[in-house]
Amino acid sequence: MDKSLIIIPADYFRGELQTGWASLWAEWLPIGPLSVASNNSHNTMVIDEAITPDYIDYNNFSDDIEDIGFWVSIGNYQTVLERSRLIRESAPWVRIGWGGPYCHIMWKKMIERPEVDWICYGYGEEAWERVLKEGLNKDIPNIVYTEEGELIVTHQKLRDLRTLKKPNFDLLPDLEIRKKYFMEEEEHCGVGIPGVDYEGWQILSMISADGCPVGPQGRCTFCTRGEEAYIVHGAEVYAKNIKEYIEKYGKIIISEICDDFMNRGFLRNLDKELTKQNVPRDKFYIDFCFGSVGFLTIRDRKKKKEFIELLKALNIRRVFIGYEHRVQEQLDIVKGGINLEQQDEATDLLLEAGIAIDAAFLLSVPGETELTMEIVYNYAKELKNKGGDKIRIRRQVLILIPPSALWQKGLKDPQFKEKFGDTALLDIWELTKATIELFYEGKNKPGEVYKYFNKLEELN
Ligand code: SF4
Missing domain, CATH: 3.40.50 (Rossmann fold)
Known part of the structure; x- marks a missing residue:
């Protein structure tokens, strides 16, 4: 034992x-x-x-x-x-x-x-x-x-992904169960792309960076991450890890979990390292990673074309994008510094590269009304019309979690503060209901929020 x-x-x-x-x-x-x-x-x-x-x-x-x-x-x-x-x-x-x-x-x-x-x-x-x-x-x-x-x-110390050993999946006794499920399940609950045949592929997770890629001025107001240095994994080590996982498992599907994988400098170096280290490109796919609209807005046509080629060369098949909202006022509240035009440019770039998008939206953000949710819904529908099977809509009712900026806003409400302010035992479902009461303009009709929550899912 x-x-x-x-x-x-x-x-x-x-x-x-x-x-x-x-x-x-x-x-x-x-x-x-x-x-x-x-x-x-x-x-x-x-x-x-x-x-x-x-x-x-x-x-x-x-x-x-x-x-x-x-x-x-x-x-x-x-x-x-x-x-x-x-x-x-x-x-x-x-x-x-x-x-x-x-x-x-x-x-x-x-x-x-x-x-x-x-x-x-x-x-x-x-x-x-x-x-x-x-x-x-x-x-x-x-x-x-x-x-x-x-x-x-005791004192605080960051880790350095460049010097740590990579995760050893043999220490996880459920790896075979996950692999079996991943091959057999057609719907998938996160990483797998519906309809893809995963027979013989091993699912793995990797991480290429720690910390938040945007500075304090652009922090998402729902985010719970503390101030933390943004440290990117060395591309050389990352390519070596992919190679070693391939040697061990044969063919691998990677879910990359850092907060934004669209760091162009890192991806360019990774491409070079994969070539230099002779990593077989037909033995891995990156079927899940996060990307931000900001990093995917490239105006220069030549640079955009190069970036699309790079994404293809790295076998990236799907990117999760937090669009969050389609009304500029609400978007400004949850995610500063992004506009609707950038959302469209990011979408077009990925679809042009043949990459699938998990398009994520938040409901019940401050100032939400039935009309603003209808605008989100119509946009999600437009995305589906544009990208078809390449688009999967993800939706979430906003949940206030400490110490996010929106949690701090919630604490200004005496009832919210009394109920949640002094305990660590927070119930996600209770918090969701309280968030609707706090921020949804029709707070007495929470059913409207759930109606749009369900309608968005039905688009898939
Ligand atoms: S959710 Fe936003 S604020 Fe939080 S780590 Fe990601 S980019 Fe940074």
Whole structure:
């Protein structure tokens, strides 16, 4: 048995545990926890309970297990608490650590909980390695713990993707289950492109950059990411990683999870490195990555043509674009510095390159009315008419999550503040309803928002 585990408990949504292929995460491999597990010497396995909910017997831990880490998100925090309590009862010798995106935000409230011994509030690779080796101490970066009643918060340290080992997917016991599903499922829940034959292809996730690619002036107001340096992976290392994954798995489908993969400098270097390192281009596709309208607006015809050729040469088959809204006033509120013309230019560029687009829209943003939602709907319909099967509409009702700018705006409302302002246990469904009440002009008719939510999906 392994001596340490990192567990990713499943999310709760409307009181239901999200496991199996209903889970949002089925096609995204958890490369954050995997990177932590791959960069240490403690034989750590990563268990994703959305995919393998019964892998761990919480009543029966071997006394070999000394450390358990939980990856915490806003959606699974309740499950993390339940799981941690079970471990406290059945295996009180285990040291419990929490890390992941929600800990970056909520560690001050979380560290008061009796269910946890330490929290990683930043990147976890060095912290996990050293806590397990040295025990909790003040020299280890990015951690929080208490010592004789005193709260210890250690210094912050970024990671460098260029020097870390790449995630080792063998540390994830559910890899075969995901592969089987990915080959068999026709609809797909995220990365796979409907209708593509994935027989014999292994799905993987990679990351080419950390941090936010836009400066403080352009931050999206729904974004929960803290101020963080934007560090791009070296293209040389990235190409080498693709090559090694191909050597191991044969043919690979990559979902690239950095916040904006359309960094032209990086992509040009990647193209050169793939050639230099003889990476076989018929053995990989990038079927999911994020791109921003800003990076995809290229006015110069020659440069645009070159960029289209580059995207094709890199086997990029689909890009997720957060269009967010089609009314300039609402767009300005959620995502500064983008205009409607740029949305059209980005769409045309990708369609000209033969690349599919996941077009994402937000509903119930401040000032939303039935008319503004109708404008979004008509635009989504126009996109479908233009791109056909190459366009998939994605939609989301805005959810206020701390510490985003819109969350801060929400806190100005006394009722919202009273209900959500002082707890870390936030229920996504309750938050969604509250967001509609706060921002939708017809707040007494939330059904209108859900009507457009469903209509947008029906376009697919
Ligand atoms: S969502 Fe917007 S603000 Fe957040 S990381 Fe991405 S680009 Fe930056």
